[in-house]
Amino acid sequence: MYRYDEFDHKLVAERARQFRRQVKRRLSGELTEDQFKPLRLMNGLYMQLHAYMLRVNVPYGSLSSRQLRKFAHIARTYDRDFGHFTTRQNIQFNWIKLEEVPDILEELAEVEVTAIQSSGNCVRNITSDHYAGRARDELADPRVYCELLRQYTILNPEFSYLPRKFKIALTGSPRDRAAVALHDIGLRMHRNEAGEIGFEVLVGGGQGRTPFIAHTIREWLAPEHLLSYVESILRVYNMYGRRDNMHKARIKIIVNQMGIDRYRELVEADWEQIRDSVLKVPQAEVDRINAYFAPPEYECLADIPDELNDVRARIPEFDQWMAANVAEHRIPGYSIVNLSLKAPGMPPGDMTADTMDAVADLADRYSLDEIRVNHRQNLSFVDVRQRDLFTLWKELKLHDLATPNIQSVSDIICCPGLDYCNLANSRSIPVAQDLSRHFVDVDHLALVGDFTINISGCMNACGHHHVGNVGILGVNKRGKEFFQLTLGGSSDENAALGDRLGRALPQDEVPAAVETIVDTYLAMRLDGERFLDTYRRVGIEPFKQAVYSPVQTRAVA
Amino acid sequence: MALVKNNAMIDDPFVDVTGQETIPADGPVIVDLHQWQSHREQLTQRTDPVGVRLRSDQPPELIAGDLESLALVALEFPVFRDGRAYSYARLLRGQYRFDGEIRAVGDVLLEQLHFMERTGFDAFELQSDDPLGDLQVASADFDVWYQPAADGRLSAMQLRHQSD
Ligand code: HEM
Numbered sequence: 043m044y045r046y047d048e049f050d051h052k053l054v055a056e057r058a059r060q061f062r063r064q065v066k067r068r069l070s071g072e073l074t075e076d077q078f079k080p081l082r083l084m085n086g087l088y089m090q091l092h093a094y095m096l097r098v099n100v101p102y103g104s105l106s107s108r109q110l111r112k113f114a115h116i117a118r119t120y121d122r123d124f125g126h127f128t129t130r131q132n133i134q135f136n137w138i139k140l141e142e143v144p145d146i147l148e149e150l151a152e153v154e155v156t157a158i159q160s161s162g163n164c165v166r167n168i169t170s171d172h173y174a175g176r177a178r179d180e181l182a183d184p185r186v187y188c189e190l191l192r193q194y195t196i197l198n199p200e201f202s203y204l205p206r207k208f209k210i211a212l213t214g215s216p217r218d219r220a221a222v223a224l225h226d227i228g229l230r231m232h233r234n235e236a237g238e239i240g241f242e243v244l245v246g247g248g249q250g251r252t253p254f255i256a257h258t259i260r261e262w263l264a265p266e267h268l269l270s271y272v273e274s275i276l277r278v279y280n281m282y283g284r285r286d287n288m289h290k291a292r293i294k295i296i297v298n299q300m301g302i303d304r305y306r307e308l309v310e311a312d313w314e315q316i317r318d319s320v321l322k323v324p325q326a327e328v329d330r331i332n333a334y335f336a337p338p339e340y341e342c343l344a345d346i347p348d349e350l351n352d353v354r355a356r357i358p359e360f361d362q363w364m365a366a367n368v369a370e371h372r373i374p375g376y377s378i379v380n381l382s383l384k385a386p387g388m389p390p391g392d393m394t395a396d397t398m399d400a401v402a403d404l405a406d407r408y409s410l411d412e413i414r415v416n417h418r419q420n421l422s423f424v425d426v427r428q429r430d431l432f433t434l435w436k437e438l439k440l441h442d443l444a445t446p447n448i449q450s451v452s453d454i455i456c457c458p459g460l461d462y463c464n465l466a467n468s469r470s471i472p473v474a475q476d477l478s479r480h481f482v483d484v485d486h487l488a489l490v491g492d493f494t495i496n497i498s499g500c501m502n503a504c505g506h507h508h509v510g511n512v513g514i515l516g517v518n519k520r521g522k523e524f525f526q527l528t529l530g531g532s533s534d535e536n537a538a539l540g541d542r543l544g545r546a547l548p549q550d551e552v553p554a555a556v557e558t559i560v561d562t563y564l565a566m567r568l569d570g571e572r573f574l575d576t577y578r579r580v581g582i583e584p585f586k587q588a589v590y591s592p593v594q595t596r597a598v599a
Numbered sequence: 600m601a602l603v604k605n606n607a608m609i610d611d612p613f614v615d616v617t618g619q620e621t622i623p624a625d626g627p628v629i630v631d632l633h634q635w636q637s638h639r640e641q642l643t644q645r646t647d648p649v650g651v652r653l654r655s656d657q658p659p660e661l662i663a664g665d666l667e668s669l670a671l672v673a674l675e676f677p678v679f680r681d682g683r684a685y686s687y688a689r690l691l692r693g694q695y696r697f698d699g700e701i702r703a704v705g706d707v708l709l710e711q712l713h714f715m716e717r718t719g720f721d722a723f724e725l726q727s728d729d730p731l732g733d734l735q736v737a738s739a740d741f742d743v744w745y746q747p748a749a750d751g752r753l754s755a756m757q758l759r760h761q762s763d
């Protein structure tokens with residue numbers, strides 16, 4: 043967990059005070075709504091259907107129990123007792139009063155949390171692998187570089203009025219859990235031929251109405267050049283990104299219009315001028331940040347597979363949970379535990395204030411105080427002693443956070459949709475609820491295995507539907523809600539956009555269609571194949587047939 | 600229009616003749632890019648200072664070779680949300696080492712002043728009834744900065760390691 047130093051504290055306090063002044067100027071009419079809008083968005087404040095929504099950053103997904111308790115307090119005091127975890131490691135509060143926002147920001151600053159640039163046409167919250175610093179396959183902890191970028195991008199005077207929003211994600215593992223290829227800038231650690239760790243730099247990925255997988259702009263970048271290279275990418279975008287049409291303003295559009303080679307030329311030319319400037323990251327700063335992350339004090343333990351297997355053999359429910367929700371840790375004797383926020387019927391990502399408090403207490407007792415928010419709208423405890431797993435499981439069950447469905451059919455990503463969002467075409471949450479109630483048989487979930495379903499309420503794609511193994515997109519046809527399915531999307535190291543299955547379906551036909559897709563896969567899969575592997579091998583036709591012209595219907599007709 | 604420079608209101612010595620057919624024979628003038636490019640020879644002969652005003656779709660690269668003859672570059676904000684000029688100012692100060700006046704013109708408002716100042720602007724045509732008051736408010740907001748820019752203020756990172 044990064045701790046603020048005096049500079050960080052001061053800046054955040056100053057920013058909160060500045061926003062208090064901006065709100066005052068708005069309320070007194072000195073600022074028009076048009077002038078105020080970008081200012082409030084740069085502080086995470088949206089106008090939704092019914093009220094203001096405040097989006098608060100959880101930088102690169104790391105959260106302490108103290109911070110989570112503060113979220114519970116905010117939910118209770120200023121909202122309707124709950125919050126919503128998003129796909130970009132943020133939390134949103136949905137029922138906020140403008141006049142109270144300055145107080146909320148001050149309360150958040152007490153626990154080193156902000157809403158700075160959680161929205162607006164600027165660089166947003168830097169996201170990362172939720173297993174960062176703990177994953178066994180990691181080359182180095184990406185959070186140090188996330189923190190460098192966080193500071194560099196906060197209130198950056200040159201890049202606060204970009205053509206459009208800008209999202210950066212980092213991974214330190216070959217296994218990409220941060221969807222870096224779907225970001226404006228993605229950074230992927232790897233070794234060059236000399237064996238040194240650096241970043242592959244990707245640019246121009248994104249979802250929304252025109253999705254793109256990012257291009258590699260540089261194969262390998264030395265970490266000391268991270269800030270200058272990002273500055274050059276941002277500068278070229280700021281100068282040449284399109285401002286004539288909001289829907290064409292993201293960096294992905296300009297990169298694909300001018301071509302990645304031309305974009306690279308411009309970036310490299312600018313970078314030549316600044317690569318050895320004060321932007322070069324001194325090793326002393328990397329060391330300082332590392333120290334401020336204060337690595338947890340692990341006990342010297344051994345892995346205990348036999349003991350765990352014993353319990354697993356006796357208690358099948360625990361076994362299912364272990365198989366689905368628990369991941370390897372790089373320190374012996376420890377595990378990573380995923381908390382599922384996707385119990386049947388729950389709106390994905392929502393959490394009540396009481397549950398937040400309960401999770402904070404559990405994190406104190408079982409996870410060395412640290413919680414992670416991940417891009418599939420679940421939480422993770424990243425430092426759990428294996429000998430505590432069984433007790434923790436029982437505790438999580440009491441709070442309905444132990445559904446063994448991580449990365450399975452009912453672990454659905456879903457945007458807020460028409461229940462909150464004024465851009466929505468459809469109610470996405472009820473579709474997620476229907477599906478999670480439909481797929482409740484945990485043995486069946488385990489049998490199906492890795493399978494992601496992502497739902498967006500409109501083509502803005504906040505629910506990542508383009509990259510769901512099954513993507514579901516709400517569309518509006520003559521005033522009625524329909525849902526368009528796509529297959530084969532993926533956001534990992536082999537990122538792919540889904541293919542359209544066929545005509546959109548009414549809401550009540552969606553669960554049956556997904557079930558048909560699942561059954562079709564099960565009938566065709568070869569040993570050990572995930573849905574995605576089978577799909578890539580057999581293509582879309584068998585699924586299309588099964589959903590739109592099942593054999594039985596034709597036989598009857 | 601109120602012009603603020605070096606924390607004071609000043610009378611603008613320049614006459615903005617952009618878009619006009621004829622350029623007065625003497626006196627400090629601000630011309631547009633088209634005028635500059637078509638009358639470069641005459642304009643560089645003048646003893647009085649000359650400035651060029653760039654639209655937000657005209658990067659300073661277009662006058663990079665001429666900067667030695669210019670006393671001023673005015674960068675336009677057609678609307679405060681258009682942030683291109685922040686990069687132009689930084690390029691002018693950084694890459695092109697321009698040390699004349701960089702003037703913010705157009706939709707120039709209090710809430711953006713601090714960023715303008717940090718990126719290298721040193722004169723502002725402010726849309727305000729109380730420009731000096733605005734400037735004071737804007738410059739009182741922060742005294743910690745996370746990144747180096749064109750104003751020479753040390754970033755938090757630089758301060759942290761000053762004694763290293
Ligand atoms: C309710 C208020 C929200 C509004 C008005 C909103 C608006 C938008 C818009 C307009 C886009 C498309 C941007 C583009 O294509 O340039 C977008 C994309 C996106 N939003 Fe939201 N959104 C909201 C809530 C959320 C929530 C709750 C999440 C997370 C669950 C989220 C995560 C994302 C992501 C991941 C993208 C696509 C990635 C990309 O930027 O390419 N948004 N949003």
Ligand code: SF4
Binds near residue numbers: 465470503
């Ligand atoms: S995808 Fe559409 S409906 Fe869903 S939150 Fe985004 S803008 Fe709203």
